[in-house]
Amino acid sequence: MLALGLAPAPAAAEPTATSDTPLALTPPMGWNNWAHYMCDIDEAKVVANADALVASGLAAKGYDTVTVDDCWMTRSRDADGNLVVDTEKFPHGMAWLGEYLHAKGLKFGIYQDAGSLTCEKYPGSGSPDGGGPDHYARDARLFASWKVDYVKMDGCNLWVPPGKTKEQAYRDAYNAVARALRDSGRPMVLSASAPAYFQQGEWGSADWHKVIDWVGETGQLWREGKDIKVYSPAAPAASRWSSVLGNYGYNRWLGRYAGPGNWNDPDFLIAGAPGLTDAESRSQVALWAMMAAPFILSSDVSALTPGGLAALGNTDLIALDQDPMGRQGAVVSANATFEVLARPLANGDRAVAVLNRSAATRDISVPLADIGLYGCTVTAKDLWSGGRTEVAANLTGRLAGHDTAVWRLTPHEGCGDAVPTGQITGDGVKCADGANTTGVGAVVLAGCTAAADQRWVVAPDATLRLAGQCLAAGADGLVELARCAPRQPGQRWTHRRDGALVSAAYRLCLTAPAPPATADAPAERLRLADCGDHRVDQAWSLPV
Structure with missing residues (x-):
């Protein structure tokens, strides 16, 4: 199986401004205003939450990056093309705010957009609709002058030039953003939102998988799906639990893309904020830690519930999230x-x-x-x-x-290495199942049950085993369970970064059947097909 991610390397306390400075070797931690305040943000609120991170002890535990989201600027650039801080909201300006945060031992993060306008219609960094010069380099230099450490780059209102696909336009834009940040003279972590603009359901589309596959070339973390549900002052008790489960849902299958310096981001931690019980807050922290997800709060830090604060500050859960191997659960x-x-x-x-x-x-x-x-x-x-x-x-x-x-x-001493064991999940969030009525040895895609007929072992010899038998590819294009035979190429598989399971014997990909026409139709067997370009029906999530 492929070992994904970059090899861990020590990060300097004060990184030097070089293009190859290793950044975000563990998932970033900190605070962002959006899911609690949205555009109702100003200097006083940012400073108050920064102070609360320090006073609560969360900053000392790693929650150290304070990011100002959308709506911090005026509606137009100045005569030189520079972004203009809204001084009614931020009277001391952004350079001052960066100095204030750094003096507290914190890092400074800021929001921009790779399109021509931000999501709230403030000036973005990208080319205007119809084409024209972008502002990526100019904005990156401005952020560097403010000593910004972290840039959240959204993807609203991005122009797609004629002759390019939307996916190509986003790739070009985010590569330009990354190049501008590298050339700015200051190392800045890039949170890229590109995949979120391609998400279609929990299992996603071919373009969504393509974007997730390349976005790590541009940034250190990426939002790949829906926003977490924002706090509503008009309905403060409204549950946000289904939103937590929804974001966990799309993120849990993407572990093959994560590793030191590259992180799947299912959006903000709202543990301890209105809309979650203490049990639900514990769940979000635990699930995000298992997924090696960024720990970025978005709440009124001073008003966190005691139970939520205890979960967020649990040093064992933080250590789990920050484990240097960087393998997503x-x-x-x-x-x-x-x-x-x-x-x-x-x-x-x-x-x-x-x-x-x-x-x-x-x-x-x-x-x-x-x-x-x-x-x-x-x-x-x-x-x-x-x-x-x-x-x-x-x-x-x-x-x-x-x-x-x-x-x-x-x-304990004498234990062998853990062997990846568990379900193999495919298109439609269904499981490869070896117990069915379609024929002896047949393997189908069925609803996940947690039963033994869906418990696969990813063996060291590149076989996939179920109940002592091996998944075998046949010349007829069907796959089946068969007696394991040493050195049998039809029983060896490679799990590629794009999620494809490739038969060593036939260089073809394991392919999920089309959904049945009716609910009572018999399940179709899994089979081999020519490997496509990020085909959704050829993407598989394996145990680790």
Whole structure:
């Protein structure tokens, strides 16, 4: 299997301004105003939240980048083409704000847009509609003069020149943004929003996958989907839980793109803010940590609930999120009630989380073998309570509705390496299933059940195994389960960065069948087909 991401390297305390300065080797952490204040933002609110990060102890735990989102500027540039700070909102200007944050030991982030206008119709950096000069280099130099450390680059109102596809236009624009930042003389982390403008449903489209595949060339993190639901002062108690699950939903399948210096970003942490219970706040922190997602708050920091503040400040969860290996966790099993994730860690430990999607308190039990630890005893640390237990069979507990349990497992001496074990998920968020009525050995795509007939092992010999048999490619284009045969090329598979599972024997790709015409139609078998360009029906998420 491919080892994704860049090799970890130490980051200097004061990075030098070179084009190859390693940036964001762990997921960025900090605060942004958008999901709480939107355009109702000013210097006083930014300073108050920065002060609250320090006073609460969150800044010392890593939440150190304070980013001003859209609406900070006036509606037009000056006579020289420079952006103009709205001094009614920011009377001291942005250079002063950067100095203030740096003096607090914080970093300074700012918002711009790769299009001609920001999403709220303020001046963007891109070419105007119809063509013309862009402002990427000019704006990057201005941000460098303000000592900006982090740039959130949105993707509204981006002009698509004649003869180019939308995907090509976004790639050109974000590459130009990245080049301008590199040439500015100051290292600035780039948060790129390009993929979010191509998302179509949880599993996505071919163009969405193409953009996610190249966006890491431009920035260190990227928004790939919908915004988290913003706080509404008119309805402060309105639940935001479904929004958290929705953003988790599209992000959980994209782990192959993540690694040191490149992070999938499912948007802001709103744990402890209005709209989430304490259990839901714990879940968001745990799930974002399992996914190696940026920990960027968007809330009134001084008004966080005690339970939310405790979850956000949990040093074990922060360490999990910031693990230097940078491997995103993957879904081991899922059904309508429970979801189990596993994540390998740099020191050989393995993190495991269990999400209770239901509203009821339920008992949980996760066999160690189901998460790739066979014949092994581990020390399991509950990352919420801090308690440690010796476990040789199952992780067990009782889990409140909408809560997420999370453990860090340390294998005892004599344990072998964990073997990636769990479901293989494909088009339509369905699972490769080896128990069906379409024929002996047939493999189909079915709803995910967390049952044993969907529990695959990604073996070291590049085979995919289920219940002791191997996924085998046949000359007729069908795949089936067959007795594992050493050195049989029809049973060896490569998982490419674009998600394709390629048969070593035939150089063809495992392909999901079209959705059945009717609900009662028999499931079609998985088969091989010519490998396409980021085909959605050829993208697969594997356990890690």
